[in-house]
Amino acid sequence: MRIPRIFTDSPLAVGSQCQLDDNAANHVGRVLRMQAGQALLLFNGDGQDYRATITEAGKKHVQVDVTEASENETESPLRVILAQTLSKGDRMDYAVQKAVEMGVSEIVPLTTERCEVKLKGDREDKRLRHWQQVAISAAEQCGRARVPEVQPVMTVQQWLEHAQACDLRVVLHHRTEQSLNTLEKPSSIALMIGPEGGLTAEEIALAEDNGFLPVALGPRVLRTETAPVAAIALCQWLWGDIGA
Incomplete structure (x- = not known):
């Protein structure tokens, strides 16, 4: 039987x-309905x-006895910081989920000129x-x-400043x-x-002024939630741990 893996x-x-x-505790006790004597795999x-x-x-x-520790070697040697423009529905959830699976190190929700989602206050905290x-x-x-x-x-300006510590800074742009x-x-x-509507010419130019390189992933235009998955997977294949 598979041992549940739980973050705490x-x-x-x-x-x-x-x-x-x-x-x-809620996930273990209420959702999984686990009982005393059963095993867990925890990480923090x-x-x-x-x-x-x-x-x-x-x-x-839920209280546990910790019996054994082992090094987890699933982290990529490549640090990837993703700035993902906010999107409607469950598309942002998809982008976050798949970016984590692909080995992203940090995620920055981004608001841009053509962004359709506006968050502030309690609604932003909840999201x-x-x-x-x-x-x-x-x-x-x-x-x-x-x-x-x-x-x-x-904002775009806040993100450009936040990203300055990275060796390589890339903005996806299909017209390059x-x-x-x-x-x-x-x-x-x-x-x-x-x-979805793409970054404006002014935003692309501002990114370039801050050391970002415009890069295309291929001849097709990808949806906003598909682009990070493809980009991170390619980065991990080129410089990280996919195919290693």
Whole structure:
């Protein structure tokens, strides 16, 4: 039987007892309906997986004994920061989920001139918490030991400043002949993805002024939620751990 893999904010150490945080306890006790004596595989973002046995289980309270730790080697050597323009419906969820599966390190929700989604106040906070939970669930499913952080929503200018620490900075733009496989290998890359209508000429120019290279992924125009999956997969194949 497959052992459930669960993220928890709680500190973990071999030989210790741990009370799972509210989200993890709710998932284990209420959703999975697990009982004392059953095994879990826990992780908290420190790069290790922890094998544990449930000692107490309720709908809101779960306590475990941590029995074993092992290094998790699923993280890519390539650091990828994704700026994904906000989109309607479940398209943003899809982009976050698949980006995590592809090995993204950090996700920045982006607002641009042609962005159809406007978030602020409580609504923004609620969506950020939701996307962070999407990232957690994706990390649980794909076996990662670190959960990419979903940053607060940024403007284009804020994002361009945020990305300056990356070796390579790329803005996807289908009206260019430059491709990723013509670029030198970086240790970190910032990817900027526009909305359905594309980034404006002014936004592309501003990105270029801040050291971003316009890059195309091929002859076809990709949807905003498809573009990050294709781009990150290609980056991981060229410079990361896909096909390694």
